[in-house]
Amino acid sequence: MAATVYLGEEVGGRLFRYGSGITNIGQTVGASADYQLDVTTWDIVPATEVGDNVFRSIDVTFTCTNGYNVGITPIIDGVNLPEQTFNSAGTGEQQVQAFIAVRGARIAARVRTITRSGDIELHDITTSFWTIRTNP
Amino acid sequence: MGFPQGKLATLPFGPFTKFVVDSANSSQELTGAVRSARNAYLSGINRLSIRPGAQVAITLMDDQGTPAPCTSVRYSSAFGNGSIAIGYSSVTQKVYLYRLDAGVTGYYDTGGTFHTSTTAVPQCVVWSSMTVVPDVLCTEGLGTLYISHTVSSDANGLYWPTKQYTDFNTISNLPASGTDGSSAGTDTAYFNGVIAFEQALIGWGFGAGTTAATAFRPEMIRYSPPSFGNLQVSDSITLGDRVRSLAERVIGAGVAGNCCYFGGANMLTRLQGYGRDSWDKTPIDRSYGFSGPKSMVTAGDTLYYWSRRGPMRIAGFVGYYPVPPEPLWDAVALTATNVINSSKIVATFDADRDQVLFMYDMGSGVRAFCAFDVQRNVWLGPDSDFGISVSCAGIIQPYTASTATPPTGPAGPPTSASTTSIGQSTAQANWAAGDSSAQTEVSLAPQSTGVFSVIAMLGAGVSSYTFTSLSVSTPYEWRVRHVLNGQYSSYLGPTTPTEFTTAASTTLLPPSGLSVTELTAHSVSLNWTNSGESGVSTEVWQSSDGGSTFGVIQTVAVGNSSTTVTGLNNTLTYEFEVRHTKPGSTSSSFAGPVTIDMATGL
Numbered sequence: 001m002a003a004t005v006y007l008g009e010e011v012g013g014r015l016f017r018y019g020s021g022i023t024n025i026g027q028t029v030g031a032s033a034d035y036q037l038d039v040t041t042w043d044i045v046p047a048t049e050v051g052d053n054v055f056r057s058i059d060v061t062f063t064c065t066n067g068y069n070v071g072i073t074p075i076i077d078g079v080n081l082p083e084q085t086f087n088s089a090g091t092g093e094q095q096v097q098a099f100i101a102v103r104g105a106r107i108a109a110r111v112r113t114i115t116r117s118g119d120i121e122l123h124d125i126t127t128s129f130w131t132i133r134t135n136p
Numbered sequence: 137m138g139f140p141q142g143k144l145a146t147l148p149f150g151p152f153t154k155f156v157v158d159s160a161n162s163s164q165e166l167t168g169a170v171r172s173a174r175n176a177y178l179s180g181i182n183r184l185s186i187r188p189g190a191q192v193a194i195t196l197m198d199d200q201g202t203p204a205p206c207t208s209v210r211y212s213s214a215f216g217n218g219s220i221a222i223g224y225s226s227v228t229q230k231v232y233l234y235r236l237d238a239g240v241t242g243y244y245d246t247g248g249t250f251h252t253s254t255t256a257v258p259q260c261v262v263w264s265s266m267t268v269v270p271d272v273l274c275t276e277g278l279g280t281l282y283i284s285h286t287v288s289s290d291a292n293g294l295y296w297p298t299k300q301y302t303d304f305n306t307i308s309n310l311p312a313s314g315t316d317g318s319s320a321g322t323d324t325a326y327f328n329g330v331i332a333f334e335q336a337l338i339g340w341g342f343g344a345g346t347t348a349a350t351a352f353r354p355e356m357i358r359y360s361p362p363s364f365g366n367l368q369v370s371d372s373i374t375l376g377d378r379v380r381s382l383a384e385r386v387i388g389a390g391v392a393g394n395c396c397y398f399g400g401a402n403m404l405t406r407l408q409g410y411g412r413d414s415w416d417k418t419p420i421d422r423s424y425g426f427s428g429p430k431s432m433v434t435a436g437d438t439l440y441y442w443s444r445r446g447p448m449r450i451a452g453f454v455g456y457y458p459v460p461p462e463p464l465w466d467a468v469a470l471t472a473t474n475v476i477n478s479s480k481i482v483a484t485f486d487a488d489r490d491q492v493l494f495m496y497d498m499g500s501g502v503r504a505f506c507a508f509d510v511q512r513n514v515w516l517g518p519d520s521d522f523g524i525s526v527s528c529a530g531i532i533q534p535y536t537a538s539t540a541t542p543p544t545g546p547a548g549p550p551t552s553a554s555t556t557s558i559g560q561s562t563a564q565a566n567w568a569a570g571d572s573s574a575q576t577e578v579s580l581a582p583q584s585t586g587v588f589s590v591i592a593m594l595g596a597g598v599s600s601y602t603f604t605s606l607s608v609s610t611p612y613e614w615r616v617r618h619v620l621n622g623q624y625s626s627y628l629g630p631t632t633p634t635e636f637t638t639a640a641s642t643t644l645l646p647p648s649g650l651s652v653t654e655l656t657a658h659s660v661s662l663n664w665t666n667s668g669e670s671g672v673s674t675e676v677w678q679s680s681d682g683g684s685t686f687g688v689i690q691t692v693a694v695g696n697s698s699t700t701v702t703g704l705n706n707t708l709t710y711e712f713e714v715r716h717t718k719p720g721s722t723s724s725s726f727a728g729p730v731t732i733d734m735a736t737g738l
Contacts (some may be wrong), residue, residue: 001486002487002533003486003487003488003531003532004532004533005484005485005486005493005529005530005531005532006193006212006219006221006240006529006530006531006532007190007212007482007484007495007524007528007529008208008209008210008211008212008386008526008527008528008529009208009524009525009526009527010209010220010524010525010527011207011208011525012195012205012206012207012524013195013196013197013198013205013207013208013209013223013225014192014193014194014196014205014209015192015193015194015195015196015209015221015240016191016192016193017191017192017193017240018189018190018486018529019188019189019190019486019488019489020189020190020191021187023207026144035175035186035187035188035189036174036175036186036542037173037176037184037186037187038170038172038173038174038176038407039170039173039174039176039184039187040170040171040172040173040176041149041170041171042149042170042171044147046145046147046150050712053421053722056144056468059146069426080273089185090518094394094402106631108171108382109149113186116186116370119185119186119188120184120185120186121183121185122176122183122185122186123183124148124149124186125148125149126146126147126148126149127146127148127149127525128144128145128146129144129145129146130143130144130145131145132269
């Protein structure tokens with residue numbers, strides 16, 4: 001059995017066992033009381049800073065232990081597009097694609113879990129695109 | 137928009153393991169794919185896992201008639217083969233110590249009996265009449281828990297004595313030696329913090345005695361000799377370079393590798409060594425120290441800590457010349473800037489996920505924290521949704537080694553001593569076996585010295601032993617104990633029944649009926665009748681000058697009553713006589729003489 005971190009609360013008599021549950025037992029911040037994974041990538045610039053692309057999709061692979069409910073937010077040239085959500089039951093390796101059709105030079109993505117019924121392990125985030133113009 | 141004419145391509149945002157995360161500093165381009173990762177830890181190459189949450193392990197209760205939960209948890213750590221927690225109740229104004237198991241599934245009562253429960257009953261009260269929530273620092277040394285209050289004393293008074301607690305014994309004040317630094321004194325130690333390092337108990341901010349203004353030295357670090365002997369008031373180390381300055385007040389300490397680091401608000405000092413003859417103090421940093429008493433944690437051989445600038449780390453194994461601390465704040469610069477109440481930062485290490493966690497306040501009323509992956513040198517977070525305000529963190533590792541079974545010792549000591557057959561040189565010790573399967577060790581001592589010597593180790597079931605070669609008229613005492621599987625029972629004796637005095641010296645009875653017969657021209661045969669006393673041998677004396685002078689020519693062994701004398705001259709006349717002898721007794725008178733003429737055989 002590995003070493004366990006125990007946390008004592010500032011206001012109250014409870015001692016918490018860290019790293020052994022799903023629920024955020026303290027104050028609820030945001031929409032969920034559970035711990036939610038929230039990852040934002042750095043921009044990638046496929047055709048240089050002044051090039052032009054048509055971004056087609058953001059592809060996310062992960063494993064889940066008890067279904068998933070994830071949201072993908074494409075960020076084109078620093079502008080957030082509407083978040084696309086995906087959910088399903090099941091376990092194991094999963095792939096979801098958020099399709100877009102937007103021209104731009106830079107793309108990033110925010111991937112997050114919205115609700116949580118099990119654990120999520122994020123494996124990869126990729127984008128597919130057509131390059132229209134590269135400069136130089 | 138027309139359909140693009142180019143070839144469809146793909147690019148990954150990863151791998152994640154290259155990233156440096158700083159969600160508060162999004163304008164800064166950093167190498168890697170992920171700009172921020174919240175509630176995550178790196179679970180493999182290019183893999184990010186969602187962080188598990190926390191569960192309520194136990195609730196600390198106060199000691200009211202109807203117990204209520206403590207209002208604050210102040211300390212948690214491993215102790216012995218379990219753990220301890222310290223809680224504070226603003227209702228009872230007491231600080232409580234709790235003994236818990238390693239899995240924090242219940243508590244031990246004052247008698248040491250374990251109770252599985254989701255609520256814990258105090259083991260004892262550490263301090264009473266406390267109106268302000270205390271910060272508590274503890275350390276364990278050689279099985280004793282030392283508990284200190286971070287504001288135990290100041291220039292105006294001595295308030296909260298440092299306590300010591302051993303398994304299920306009464307908690308007590310930690311005594312210090314007198315101000316001359318000699319052996320134990322009557323003063324009580326008032327430390328602002330304690331830490332065990334290299335077999336010594338080290339405390340800082342020491343106060344003692346009754347004169348707070350002179351005893352209180354916030355920059356002083358005091359220590360015990362190795363093995364946690366009396367704390368020496370006069371033996372001390374200062375944190376910095378100056379003699380006395382509140383700016384050099386010690387805030388906290390942490391051990392990494394073979395170094396103990398002491399920090400003030402703006403300085404860091406390294407201590408190495410094994411005691412007063414070898415302590416080596418080296419000021420390391422005069423800009424950044426510890427932000428709070430719980431702002432540091434050891435991961436591997438490295439000490440991670442939060443300074444007034446932000447997170448830093450320093451190696452624990454270094455040579456004579458110190459290696460300067462390494463700033464870690466540059467990747468989370470804006471996060472570090474936004475932290476408030478940095479004196480309350482709590483640092484801990486999640487060994488399962490290789491993360492150093494810093495829990496801090498960003499002004500929202502909810503503690504946030506960020507994590508540093510010590511294997512991959514990347515930051516994760518900060519997370520603002522931890523949801524609870526954390527006051528302390530402890531790493532508790534259950535013992536997984538099987539418990540060694542001690543060998544079985546004797547069932548009991550020997551009993552019912554008696555001493556019989558006491559002679560001039562012998563005596564017999566008797567006892568009843570307390571364990572018939574155990575060996576018995578027999579020891580004997582002259583009563584004049586009381587110094588016992590082990591005389592014999594007897595086999596199982598033997599319950600008597602005869603001492604021999606004793607001195608006459610001498611007081612002796614004996615004792616016995618059983619031995620089984622290398623374990624000893626208590627002794628039987630010395631008591632009155634195991635004490636005895638050997639008999640006084642006596643004169644032996646003489647042999648009788650001495651006769652002589654010629655065997656050859658040069659030898660004769662002597663015969664006699666022994667006296668019958670036990671253990672007597674017989675001396676044969678001879679004269680060839682008509683009985684004027686006799687000399688001993690043989691000593692015949694015990695029990696024999698005849699002997700042959702050879703080498704005689706066939707022209708001389710010889711006279712023989714015999715007597716009994718025995719060690720410790722006076723020899724008998726002679727029997728004889730008898731005469732024989734070797735020329736005639738008559």
